[in-house]
Amino acid sequence: MNKDFDRLESIVSEKRVKIHTFEPSQRKIWTVVGKGEEYWIDPENNFCSCPGFYFGVINGKKTCYHLESAKLAQSQNQTEEIIFSDEEFSDFVSGLISDL
Numbered sequence: 740m741n742k743d744f745d746r747l748e749s750i751v752s753e754k755r756v757k758i759h760t761f762e763p764s765q766r767k768i769w770t771v772v773g774k775g776e777e778y779w780i781d782p783e784n785n786f787c788s789c790p791g792f793y794f795g796v797i798n799g800k801k802t803c804y805h806l807e808s809a810k811l812a813q814s815q816n817q818t819e820e821i822i823f824s825d826e827e828f829s830d831f832v833s834g835l836i837s838d839l
């Protein structure tokens with residue numbers, strides 16, 4: 740249990756929870772950088788693009804450590820915010836999807 744918490748803490752303290760904000764629309768995309776991969780998460784809709792989340796849902800689990808670290812980062816105000824312009828939105832999303 741403690742080991743899991745350490746993992747969340749290190750993701751948060753290393754600022755690996757990122758909010759990509761697109762302006763002027765203020766659309767937001769959250770990602771969490773794991774071991775080499777970057778996963779797309781949606782804390783409001785409780786979604787993560789990682790395989791652990793996918794298989795967890797099949798087994799009745801509703802979260803994964805990316806979502807948990809995002810919630811922790813949010814509560815500690817430790818998210819990394821990156822500003823993009825709306826013109827970059829579709830390229831950004833297709834880049835994320837092609838990594839999946």
Ligand SMILES: [Zn+2]
Nearest residue numbers: 787789803805
């Ligand atoms: Zn995940």
